[in-house]
Amino acid sequence: MGRAPCCEKVGLHRGPWTPKEDALLTKYIQAHGEGLWKSLPKRAGLLRCGKSCRLRWMNYLRPDIKRGNITPEEDDLIIRMHSLLGNRWSLIAGRLPGRTDNEIKNYWNTHLSKRVKAQQLGPDHQPTSKPRNNTNKKNNKKKKKKPATKNNVEGEAEKAEEQEKKTHIYLPKPIRVRALPISINEEDSKISSSASGSSSQDPLILQKEDMDVMSYEPWVENDDVFGFFVEGDQNIDRVNASVSEENNNINNSDDMEYESLERLYEEYLQLLKDDNVVGDENQGELDSFAQSLFV
DNA sequence: AACACTCTCAACCGCAACTGA
DNA sequence: CTCAGTTGCGGTTGAGAGTGT
Structure with a gap:
């Protein structure tokens, strides 16, 4: 998945992790602890880059991670924290025990941002995207999804910019923050x-x-x-x-x-x-x- | 059944911040 | 102070699953 590999990663595994790789990484970290990600893959016997190992551990394998079932309380807290902090996902995640920044970011992008925008545009506004189980798709047919060519990317960017002007959610410049309980x-x-x-x-x-x-x-x-x-x-x-x-x-x-x-x-x-x-x-x-x- | 289309989320990237020599 | 190596963050991508026609 994702983008083309950069040259330094030629020869390394990419894409979805296999159960075997997960097991190797988990076993290694349980025995030696987190850290030294750069050299970890070699020591753990993995053909992955350190960055990939870290990401996999932080977002998926860590034992304290809760997955799915975002509660209404969490939902509400994410929205409110986002209104205060902007896209500081790691900081928001720090207030949601067991949740990762990646999960919150994805959840925001797929669910909450639409809801918040709809709320801001007023009760009469209908969301542009519909839930999957919506059966009345006939009248809401979207154009076929095209590959991201330069032109349609620019077009989307313009639309997004326009939308941003309407919604006015302040997105502060990202900074590195520490999320301490x-x-x-x-x-x-x-x-x-x-x-x-x-x-x-x-x-x-x-x-x-x-x-x-x-x-x-x-x-x-x-x-x-x-x-x-x-x-x-x-x-x-x-x-x-x-x-x-x-x-x-x-x-x-x-x-x-x-x-x-x-x-x-x-x-x-x-x-x-x-x-x-x-x-x-x-x-x-x-x-x-x-x-x-x-x- | 086959196709078209949308949605989700794991995984990637680039870059900024941090750290230690 | 500088610089190189490492870590962590947010933005983006696209495979695969789900749903409708």
């Missing part, structure tokens, strides 16, 4: 707090008015706070709309970004104090969570 115990809280101190890149561009429409409820599993639920009916639209406005004013200078980050965090803390939505016993955990978002 926030533990309730003190040791982990210290880690989260100290980690936040060094971060100054790529703030979450968000304004007070965005925060005003939200209330927060921590999602706790096994003593770890994995995320928060945001209450309110119209939140997604309002958040997207105002974030989009902010997007128009983005200044790329580091100072502006840093100030925006600081402002957001201050406002976030203030909101939590003012709103009293969350009990005091959870305040510390939520603080850590907010800080960890900027790690």
Whole structure:
């Protein structure tokens, strides 16, 4: 699958993994642990590149991975996190235990993005794609799928651009982020707090008015706070709309970004104090969570 | 049954960030 | 500080499964 192999990978296996390869990789990692991906294939006896091994392990073989059956709670959290964070799949995945960034990305692209766009276009709008089990296909026949020629790729890009103008979902520049579960115990809280101190890149561009429409409820599993639920009916639209406005004013200078980050965090803390939505016993955990978002 | 078409998701790529010498 | 090697991320692709005609 995917693209043509690059020259350095000639001679290596590509495409779907066989059960034998899976077994080799799993056995090796169980015995020696993760890491050193570059040299891992050789040591594990696999004819794969290290990148491929890492991907297979991270997205499929890891024992703690949940597959399929995205719950409504997860569904909702993905949408809300995405409205706040954009396409930072690894960060979103970090708040969904057992889910991988790849799975969330795929789920978003195939299910949620359509739903969110439809919501933003109003209740009368019909999604362009229909569920598979839709039987009324006669009147909704699509053109035959063509190979991605340059022209139709450009055409699609134009359509996408146009659509993007309508929907105005702010997609921040991707950055590398660390997705740390926030533990309730003190040791982990210290880690989260100290980690936040060094971060100054790529703030979450968000304004007070965005925060005003939200209330927060921590999602706790096994003593770890994995995320928060945001209450309110119209939140997604309002958040997207105002974030989009902010997007128009983005200044790329580091100072502006840093100030925006600081402002957001201050406002976030203030909101939590003012709103009293969350009990005091959870305040510390939520603080850590907010800080960890900027790690 | 055969074909046409859509949808899903595993796997790929390029590139940015990180790390250590 | 620089540079090379490694790791991790988000975007993209296309095979295969599913569904309709």
